[in-house]
Ligand SMILES: Nc1ncnc2c1ncn2[C@@H]1O[C@H](COP(=O)(O)OP(=O)(O)O)[C@@H](O)[C@H]1O
């Protein structure tokens with residue numbers, strides 16, 4: 123569960139996120155949608171502790187990210203929007219490094235990595251330097267590394283960008299299974315079809331403010347609109 | 360084709376930087392600085408030419424032709440050596456091929472545009488080197504105004520030969536399967552080319568006294584001329600500038616023909632070896648390592664951090680070179696020393712003088728002070744680099760990994776510190792061992808030397824880490840920018856001077872009070888242990904800056 127309470131973040135005098143409140147409950151996939159530059163990445167970075175909010179707090183499974191960052195980070199697996207990873211490590215070395223940090227026991231590590239790497243068809247490349255990977259392969263490496271410790275809360279920033287169709291399908295299925303197991307998935311996207319099909323609830327952010335939040339049916343409010351037309355109405359009143 | 364050339368020249372010579380308002384001032388400043396730096400050697404070179412011609416006239420030696428041809432040959436050699444790094448950066452390191460190849464140009468046009476950039480750079484150097492000699496040759500009446508066009512055309516053709524050879528050889532080396540594209544190999548090649556270049560320069564620009572003129576003109580210039588003849592066809596050029604009338608033009612025509620052959624070969628090699636593999640897709644094939652990747656045994660967080668750090672430093676040649684820069688300068692210093700000693704026929708012998716000083720009674724008399732000084736000097740090899748002070752910067756955007764992992768910031772710094780020490784210690788121990796073997800030391804002096812210098816490296820490293828943690832430079836395209844153009848490296852070296860000043864202060868105090876050696880040793884060690892403790896305490900505070908860092 124993630125609780126974002128009155129969070130504000132300003133870069134200089136530009137307010138990127140302004141008094142944001144939202145909750146990602148256990149057992150649900152929460153889609154965070156909004157136009158480019160709306161503040162999705164900024165919000166996600168504050169959730170995982172990469173940025174400090176100017177005001178407000180983020181709680182992950184009841185743990186305040188600012189007050190007890192290490193415990194909060196243990197609960198999360200994070201995939202950034204741009205997979206900047208250490209090019210001079212091999213994929214496996216990177217995953218091992220992340221696993222060490224999350225204290226994944228030796229006994230289960232090999233099994234989990236094999237499962238994830240097979241699912242994303244990355245097994246053969248894990249011994250190569252990340253330098254030689256394509257964008258999608260880097261994305262997959264980060265995904266595997268973030269999920270090896272089986273975090274209860276997944277925080278994914280535009281995770282489907284750059285993935286091939288098969289890997290995207292696999293990931294969507296994994297997200298569904300994870301949420302159905304009583305865990306939370308918080309992910310941002312600007313592909314509305316994905317949000318429509320996959321999410322239990324969505325939040326729409328425009329210019330740093332949450333303008334709508336709820337299940338798809340609640341948002342449509344009985345009207346037989348697609349999410350797309352609802353979204354376009356929202357951002358261009 | 361024209362626009363292709365124009366963009367290549369713009370990128371290659373960074374012409375836009377000259378045109379944009381704010382950056383122009385900086386570029387002009389840098390340019391003037393470089394001019395200022397090379398003007399003494401260039402002045403020396405011009406003076407040498409003036410003296411040589413005066414000497415030849417006074418002693419009626421008919422060697423002016425040799426002097427001129429030797430200069431041209433030398434310019435060609437220098438262009439060849441300087442060509443290696445230039446070719447490497449314009450051809451092998453450029454990343455614009457994916458943009459250029461899809462454009463409607465023929466492969467040879469792309470290769471020749473790139474080679475022309477190299478040519479343009481080398482032409483400037485060749486003209487600068489040859490013009491004074493040629494002007495003197497004219498002034499002393501060995502060529503008339505009618506010969507000047509031939510002289511100028513020869514000068515324009517001059518860099519074609521070395522540029523073509525440099526690019527052909529570089530491309531041939533790069534085509535060796537397996538090792539040809541290895542960045543370490545190229546670092547070594549570029550470094551040795553630069554080293555030979557600077558040695559040639561220093562050898563020839565040291566203006567000789569009157570008595571040595573015969574030696575310089577007769578032996579050196581003749582040597583150079585013979586070296587120049589190693590480029591088949593170069594002799595046509597030498598003869599073109601030293602003969603007159605129709606013969607000069609005929610020789611020039613032959614020289615132009617030779618240059619065309621060189622250029623053609625370079626273009627052919629470029630088209631087949633440089634673009635060929637890329638066009639046929641061979642470039643994209645990834646090396647597959649034989650072994651299969653396996654999940655490793657879980658190890659402690661600090662060890663895992665250390666492993667990651669060392670891999671990231673050692674596998675990136677530019678980071679590794681800058682991180683261990685002090686030690687890499689050692690072999691270069693050794694070569695320079697040997698050359699200086701041979702050149703001056705044993706008169707300039709820095710190490711000899713130092714050894715003489717080490718064996719003098721004064722050395723043993725002031726041993727505690729001398730040893731402390733030597734320890735500081737030994738430490739500088741380890742601390743005078745970007746190893747610690749660009750450790751966070753070199754991670755750049757990748758720093759999100761550590762930041763979102765459940766690792767305390769202090770542990771991250773500790774990992775970087777231990778990795779840095781692990782990298783520096785083998786080389787440090789080696790230099791300390793060399794010093795201990797070379798110096799007349801007794802008893803536990805070696806232990807003092809090793810302990811003190813290691814202490815200094817340790818706290819200087821922590822100072823560097825702290826500074827870099829508080830203001831890392833994370834926005835860069837290439838790790839070179841992170842480690843080379845990083846103010847933190849300079850700041851850390853500056854901050855590292857403070858503890859050294861304290862040590863000097865302590866020694867002055869001890870000397871004033873006439874303390875016995877034992878007290879000086881104990882005092883210095885105590886001071887530096889205290890310093891390490893103090894710096895470590897400060898570094899723990901500084902490590903927290905990672906928490907506040909916005910990524
Ligand atoms: N480091 C930064 N410095 C200044 N402004 C930033 C920075 N990062 C993001 N912004 C600004 O904050 C706003 C929100 O950005 P972001 O959260 O990345 O949007 P999204 O992920 O929704 O596309 C944008 O207007 C962007 O320009």
Ligand SMILES: [Mg+2]
Nearest residue numbers: 162163164203
């Ligand atoms: Mg974003």
